[in-house]
Amino acid sequence: MIYQDSKVLLEVRGLCASVNGVEILKDLDFTVKSGEVHAIMGLNGSGKSTFAKVLAGHPAYEVTSGSVLFEGQNLLALKPEERARAGLFLAFQYPIEVPGVGNGQFLRLTYNTVQKQRGKEELDPLEFDDFVRDKMKLLEMNPDFLDRSVNEGFSGGEKKRNEILQMALLEPRLAILDETDSGLDIDALRVVAHGVNQLTTKDNAMVMVTHYQRLLNYIVPDYVHVMEAGRIIKTGGKALALELETRGYEWVSAEHQAAASVPV
Amino acid sequence: MSAVLQNLVNQPYKHGFVTDIESEVAPKGLNEDIIRMISSKKKEPEWLLEFRLKSYQAWLKMTEPEWQNCHHPKIDYQAISYYAAPKIKAKLNSIDEVDPELLRTFEKLGVPLHERMALAGVAVDVIFDSVSVATTYKHKLAEVGVIFCSMSEAVLEHPELVQKYLGTVVPTGDNFYAALNSAVFTDGSFCFIPKGVKCPMDLSTYFRINTEESGQFERTLIIAEEGASVSYLEGCTAPAFSTNQLHAAVVELVALDNADIKYSTVQNWYAGDENGVGGIYNFVTKRGLAKGVNARISWTQVETGAAITWKYPSVVLLGDNSVGEFYSVAVTNNYQQADTGTKMIHIGKNTRSTIVSKGISAGKSNNSYRGLVKIAASATGARNYSQCDSMLIGEECGANTFPYIQVLNNSAQVEHEASTSKIGEDQMFYFAQRGVDAEAAVSMIINGFCKDVFQQLPLEFAVEATNLLSFKLEGSVG
Ligand SMILES: Nc1ncnc2c1ncn2[C@@H]1O[C@H](COP(=O)(O)OP(=O)(O)OP(=O)(O)O)[C@@H](O)[C@H]1O
Ligand SMILES: [Mg+2]
Numbered sequence: 072m073i074y075q076d077s078k079v080l081l082e083v084r085g086l087c088a089s090v091n092g093v094e095i096l097k098d099l100d101f102t103v104k105s106g107e108v109h110a111i112m113g114l115n116g117s118g119k120s121t122f123a124k125v126l127a128g129h130p131a132y133e134v135t136s137g138s139v140l141f142e143g144q145n146l147l148a149l150k151p152e153e154r155a156r157a158g159l160f161l162a163f164q165y166p167i168e169v170p171g172v173g174n175g176q177f178l179r180l181t182y183n184t185v186q187k188q189r190g191k192e193e194l195d196p197l198e199f200d201d202f203v204r205d206k207m208k209l210l211e212m213n214p215d216f217l218d219r220s221v222n223e224g225f226s227g228g229e230k231k232r233n234e235i236l237q238m239a240l241l242e243p244r245l246a247i248l249d250e251t252d253s254g255l256d257i258d259a260l261r262v263v264a265h266g267v268n269q270l271t272t273k274d275n276a277m278v279m280v281t282h283y284q285r286l287l288n289y290i291v292p293d294y295v296h297v298m299e300a301g302r303i304i305k306t307g308g309k310a311l312a313l314e315l316e317t318r319g320y321e322w323v324s325a326e327h328q329a330a331a332s333v334p335v
Numbered sequence: 336m337s338a339v340l341q342n343l344v345n346q347p348y349k350h351g352f353v354t355d356i357e358s359e360v361a362p363k364g365l366n367e368d369i370i371r372m373i374s375s376k377k378k379e380p381e382w383l384l385e386f387r388l389k390s391y392q393a394w395l396k397m398t399e400p401e402w403q404n405c406h407h408p409k410i411d412y413q414a415i416s417y418y419a420a421p422k423i424k425a426k427l428n429s430i431d432e433v434d435p436e437l438l439r440t441f442e443k444l445g446v447p448l449h450e451r452m453a454l455a456g457v458a459v460d461v462i463f464d465s466v467s468v469a470t471t472y473k474h475k476l477a478e479v480g481v482i483f484c485s486m487s488e489a490v491l492e493h494p495e496l497v498q499k500y501l502g503t504v505v506p507t508g509d510n511f512y513a514a515l516n517s518a519v520f521t522d523g524s525f526c527f528i529p530k531g532v533k534c535p536m537d538l539s540t541y542f543r544i545n546t547e548e549s550g551q552f553e554r555t556l557i558i559a560e561e562g563a564s565v566s567y568l569e570g571c572t573a574p575a576f577s578t579n580q581l582h583a584a585v586v587e588l589v590a591l592d593n594a595d596i597k598y599s600t601v602q603n604w605y606a607g608d609e610n611g612v613g614g615i616y617n618f619v620t621k622r623g624l625a626k627g628v629n630a631r632i633s634w635t636q637v638e639t640g641a642a643i644t645w646k647y648p649s650v651v652l653l654g655d656n657s658v659g660e661f662y663s664v665a666v667t668n669n670y671q672q673a674d675t676g677t678k679m680i681h682i683g684k685n686t687r688s689t690i691v692s693k694g695i696s697a698g699k700s701n702n703s704y705r706g707l708v709k710i711a712a713s714a715t716g717a718r719n720y721s722q723c724d725s726m727l728i729g730e731e732c733g734a735n736t737f738p739y740i741q742v743l744n745n746s747a748q749v750e751h752e753a754s755t756s757k758i759g760e761d762q763m764f765y766f767a768q769r770g771v772d773a774e775a776a777v778s779m780i781i782n783g784f785c786k787d788v789f790q791q792l793p794l795e796f797a798v799e800a801t802n803l804l805s806f807k808l809e810g811s812v813g
Contacts, residue, residue: 127768130760151767160768167765170756171783180779181769188770220783237769 077104086137095121097301106273113298127161156188158244162234168222175217227254247278252286264289284316361418390517393508403674404703417519482527489525504587504624512583513620523553528563539568555586559594566597592627604640611670614642621648625657633660635791637800649678652686659688662788667700676706681714690721696732703735710747717747725755778805
């Protein structure tokens with residue numbers, strides 16, 4: 072929701088980033104204020120996941136120019152774990168499997184790490200177990216997932232739910248959900264969307280990367296952005312997503328090119 | 336491999352101090368005179384001198400094995416001192432008589448001597464360089480008929496037992512290093528658990544090499560008679576020297592009908608520095624004979640140290656229904672090399688063996704699993720299950736698996752599973768994205784990987800092993 076007096080949470084200016092020497096993000100600008108819900112859409116390969124990973128500090132991506140402020144501090148100077156502890160959360164498009172590491176144990180480690188950072192109480196295994204089971208109920212997740220290895224053998228949709236569970240535990244300031252809706256069946260989509268909506272407050276913000284309007288029916292965005300070739304080429308309200316759904320991306324691209332070719 | 340990972344693996348070795356203590360070191364080199372000297376120093380009976388000389392003759396005709404996946408400059412066996420002992424004036428009756436400097440060393444190492452030991456309830460035999468310096472709880476064990484003492488003492492006080500079993504599991508000419516050990520072994524532990532006795536406490540030996548140019552050749556013999564059972568723990572460390580020291584031990588286990596021997600090792604010999612200079616050559620022969628029906632022998636090892644490890648704790652399953660187990664974690668970093676595994680030789684009917692091997696390589700190290708499962712024609716109904724998993728940390732290390740399977744009986748079932756995984760950048764990033772730093776992430780991933788082995792260890796050892804691994808791998812992932 073857009074609030075009049077809300078603070079700027081994330082401010083990205085002229086961000087360029089490359090991987091293996093190939094420039095992917097090209098002069099990207101993006102601003103998020105607290106309370107807001109943003110959707111980023113765009114063709115495959117346009118750089119949406121790259122943007123998310125660059126914000127989270129993935130070591131494979133090199134920021135070549137531009138700036139990113141997160142609650143006023145220079146995000147790019149922080150290590151990935153520091154960014155996370157500062158309240159940046161990324162629900163991965165492809166959550167990784169960690170064989171041998173119990174999911175419950177992992178969740179407790181991440182929870183306690185962040186709690187400690189915030190000067191809050193850490194939970195012992197028994198306390199945590201009660202706590203996490205409550206959160207799992209919210210997402211209609213079977214507690215059996217606590218005893219399995221992190222994401223190992225989870226179905227696509229189960230992995231996504233496990234990501235949102237982590238978001239619910241860590242209570243981030245800014246959550247980026249990278250195609251959390253892909254791979255979810257219709258019921259799961261509703262459950263997850265409901266969970267996400269419950270977590271949204273006027274003090275945090277959400278950025279959803281998605282290809283489909285159906286998610287946006289449940290989590291209604293304040294802004295919809297279109298990404299192409301590593302930059303945001305159009306921003307609109309929730310109606311833009313509906314328009315994209317019917318008309319595709321070509322017209323946005325054409326419009327953008329026309330605007331760019333106009334002599335100043 | 337990123338810098339964070341690098342730093343994590345490269346932590347200094349904390350047991351690398353030398354104890355300043357007066358010791359008696361034999362002149363370098365090996366010949367019959369040296370062997371006679373060792374034997375007479377230890378006031379050994381004639382048969383044992385014969386045993387040594389026979390082994391020496393066998394050794395002279397043998398050559399070092401070359402099939403293992405390890406490389407080192409040729410060892411000059413004449414440049415090693417075969418006997419080094421802290422000077423101890425009289426025979427010790429209690430731990431209080433041990434040189435305080437030695438005790439401090441063991442305190443530094445965290446060996447639970449003294450009161451701490453009483454609390455832990457562990458009987459400890461401590462081998463410093465070549466000589467056993469303290470055996471605790473001897474009297475308490477004697478009440479139930481358990482003999483736990485140094486090998487030297489056993490030779491003098493229980494010669495009939497030693498003579499009956501010594502060399503019966505690992506014959507003198509078994510292999511190059513075993514033959515060398517049989518010729519020059521200086522001490523080690525001896526355990527005898529009589530018929531029907533469940534050893535009332537864990538028995539433990541702590542090995543320490545302290546002298547720069549000495550080798551350590553200890554010899555351990557554990558016998559569990561019918562229905563007896565024992566859990567035995569072995570730990571090892573050494574100071575950091577820029578030269579390599581040779582450690583060529585032999586361990587023999589004998590389990591009679593319904594007996595149960597569980598042997599656990601946490602090996603943390605000095606591994607050399609980050610450039611591969613120095614470190615222990617750990618060339619060890621360990622073998623158990625499950626001689627009786629329903630006998631069970633279980634090896635659990637956590638190998639973290641040594642420049643080179645060459646070691647295959649094995650079980651010969653002779654008795655019908657006997658069981659052999661091998662649980663292993665081998666970690667290598669920097670320039671360490673490990674070629675380790677097991678042999679399960681099934682001879683009796685319905686014999687069963689389980690092999691679980693976890694190899695972790697980091698840095699420029701090389702880690703190989705080598706195992707033999709042999710089902711003899713007589714072993715009707717024999718079964719083996721092997722699982723060998725390797726984990727790579729970084730780009731410059733190597734892991735290999737060499738499983739050899741020989742089956743001569745059609746009714747046997749042999750199963751082998753293997754996997755290789757990697758602590759990759761994406762895994763680390765996943766943890767980092769949830770606020771977890773590299774150190775905690777590696778520790779959690781590694782412990783998860785080793786879980787099946789760690790849960791076989793006695794509790795205190797499991798904790799030690801967990802810490803040791805995290806410490807060892809700090810800096811290697813990033
Ligand atoms: N590690 C990498 N090495 C080489 N190219 C990469 C790497 N990571 C991303 N790219 C390239 O960057 C471009 C953007 O990829 P990205 O994953 O950000 O796209 P996306 O917008 O999330 O696409 P999708 O909608 O399919 O998820 C693609 O062309 C991709 O191939
Ligand atoms: Mg993507």
